[in-house]
Amino acid sequence: MVLEQPGEPAGLVQTHVDLAELENHQVLVANKVIGLNPVDWKVIKHPPDAWKPGHIPGVDAMGVVVAVGARVNHLRIGTRVCYHTNLRTQGSFSHHTIVSAKALIPVPDSVSDQAAAALPCPGLTAWQAIKKLPEIKGKRILVSGAGGSVGTILTQLLIAQGAQVYATASAVNHARLSHWGVIQSFDYKDSDWRQQIKQQLGTQSLYAAFDMVSGEHAATLAPLLGYYGHLVCVQDRIAKSPVASFSTCISLHEIALGAIHQHGDDRQWAELVNAGQFLLAEIARGAIILPKFELTEFDRLPESLAELKLNNKAVKYLVRIGE
Numbered sequence: 544m545v546l547e548q549p550g551e552p553a554g555l556v557q558t559h560v561d562l563a564e565l566e567n568h569q570v571l572v573a574n575k576v577i578g579l580n581p582v583d584w585k586v587i588k589h590p591p592d593a594w595k596p597g598h599i600p601g602v603d604a605m606g607v608v609v610a611v612g613a614r615v616n617h618l619r620i621g622t623r624v625c626y627h628t629n630l631r632t633q634g635s636f637s638h639h640t641i642v643s644a645k646a647l648i649p650v651p652d653s654v655s656d657q658a659a660a661a662l663p664c665p666g667l668t669a670w671q672a673i674k675k676l677p678e679i680k681g682k683r684i685l686v687s688g689a690g691g692s693v694g695t696i697l698t699q700l701l702i703a704q705g706a707q708v709y710a711t712a713s714a715v716n717h718a719r720l721s722h723w724g725v726i727q728s729f730d731y732k733d734s735d736w737r738q739q740i741k742q743q744l745g746t747q748s749l750y751a752a753f754d755m756v757s758g759e760h761a762a763t764l765a766p767l768l769g770y771y772g773h774l775v776c777v778q779d780r781i782a783k784s785p786v787a788s789f790s791t792c793i794s795l796h797e798i799a800l801g802a803i804h805q806h807g808d809d810r811q812w813a814e815l816v817n818a819g820q821f822l823l824a825e826i827a828r829g830a831i832i833l834p835k836f837e838l839t840e841f842d843r844l845p846e847s848l849a850e851l852k853l854n855n856k857a858v859k860y861l862v863r864i865g866e
Contacts, residue, residue, distance in 0.1 A: 544636040552848035571610035576660035578603035601635030605660035627663035629804035648819035653827035665692035680705035688755030690716035
């Protein structure tokens with residue numbers, strides 16, 4: 544699927560693109576399942592400067608290694624892998640994708656193709672977000688947007704590490720969140736949900752808040768945080784502190800998984816891949832539950848991406864590539 548000009552998912556065109564030659568550090572992956580993410584429709588609307596007409600979008604997929612570059616020694620042909628690839632290069636909306644070897648996460652036999660494809664962008668983003676906090680166990684933490692793919696994984700990771708988690712999500716997700724151990728869920732559609740959480744906390748305050756909505760929305764969570772609290776903005780960023788100087792002195796954190804492709808060093812890449820393997824192992828043993836999958840065929844990828852953009856169904860859209 545290629546993008547000829549900025550626009551909507553419906554503008555994606557299925558065509559043939561010749562593969563480039565593998566560089567020494569690269570691997571050719573035959574994709575089996577593609578994971579769709581909000582970033583996909585966002586960059587189709589506003590592509591990076593590096594994109595030219597005919598660019599292949601997409602960041603996530605699971606597949607099988609079919610060729611390796613001359614300096615790739617840690618991966619064998621036939622290895623099942625999943626990945627989050629560089630936005631600036633040809634992406635995952637294709638039968639085959641060339642990926643930097645350091646970005647590939649081996650997939651254990653105990654994890655399905657669909658689960659592996661669903662993990663990289665939301666799972667690694669959640670892992671990066673949680674690493675922003677110096678402490679977790681016993682801390683009161685809010686996850687704003689806990690019903691989405693990132694929020695779902697983040698919530699479970701926080702609870703597993705002993706956090707006292709509060710959440711905002713659509714009412715349909717509240718029972719599931721409670722089952723996982725969320726202390727109280729609030730419907731973000733209620734205009735007074737911030738007042739509700741204040742009443743729930745009483746004289747206490749939050750140690751941290753994770754926001755999956757926007758920088759502007761994240762800033763509205765600042766009054767819920769206590770002295771030296773942490774505000775983690777997963778979508779967008781907060782350019783200016785939303786609290787007065789010399790008051791609660793909160794720390795502001797931004798998350799940008801894709802930036803590791805330009806700014807991450809080899810040690811950070813190794814840590815990220817290890818995190819991916821840990822998350823896959825947690826999925827295999829049932830410690831992390833992924834959202835419900837909505838699986839479709841490759842020729843319906845544009846329609847599925849359009850549905851993802853328009854709907855908030857708390858499902859993970861996946862695209863299967865036939866043999």
